Structure formats: C-alpha cells, structure tokens
Amino acid sequence: MLRVDCHPDVDDPASHWYAPGVLDELRGMNREGRLELSVHDYFDDDALWDYLIGLDVSVLPYRFRHPLRVAGGVLRPRHHRPRASCGFYAQQRxxxxxxxxxxxxxADSLRDAVHTAYEERPVRRADPVERGAERFRIARAHEALYAGLL
Known part of the structure; x- marks a missing residue:
C-alpha cells in the first residue's frame, strides 16, 4: 500500500507550505483506498527510525533534505542543472x-524508478562498519576545517 506522509502545516493557511487542494485530493484517494494518508508532526529520532525500518521504499519529493536509508531503497530527485537546486543525493550515496x-x-522517470525499486529490490545500504569509519573521517575533517578557520 502506498503511504503518503504530510506535516500539519500543509493544512495551515498561515504556513508557507499550505496546500489545501493537494491535501483534499490526498484525502479523497485515502477514502477510496488508493493510498494511506498520514498527517502528523515531525517524528522524534526513535519514531523516525522505526518508521524508516518499516518502509520498502521512500520517495523524497523535495530537493532539500538529508539522505535516508530504508530497506528497499530511496528515490530522490536528480538534478539536471547544477544551479537548479542543491542536494546531489546520488553523488553522496x-x-x-x-x-x-x-x-x-x-512523472515518467518517477514511475520508472518505482518500478526498478519494486522489481530489482536494490540493496543500497552501506556497511555499518564502513559508515562508522566514514562518519569518523568526516568529523575529523570538520574539526580540522573549523580549527583552521579560528
């Protein structure tokens, strides 16, 4: 079942992210059983990890977010033009x-990526030891950079 998660600010007229038409359409599809809609506040760390572990694939529809790892994979926007946005997820992982x-x-490329995730079930999860070593190297690089700037 397709699950769509939204934050309450999508339903708040005072919010920059207010999108009543989108939410109305999602609610209609939820009533028809075409998807499962969940409108909720941000997850705390424990709830976020529990949520991510239960996903087959996560589609990130926005350009400005940190990479996530889930069992079946993550679909992320790619960037055709260097100045179009930031993120460069595919260059990170x-x-x-x-x-x-x-x-x-x-929409065609999204459909193709979802089909690939379903059919191939790519495992794109980094080795925990490798990730730990990488985080250590990055922390040391940041530490050296900040010390040099001071």
Missing part, C-alpha cells in the same frame, strides 16, 4: 533517482 526540479516533476 548510490540511489535511484527521478526528475524533479524547478520545472516540475518528471
């Missing part, structure tokens, strides 16, 4: 990508 930039969503 192997992942499936789809087109979503300032010109809009490339």
């Amino acid at each position: 192997p992942c499936l990508t789809y087109g979503h930039d300032r010109q809009g969503l490339d």
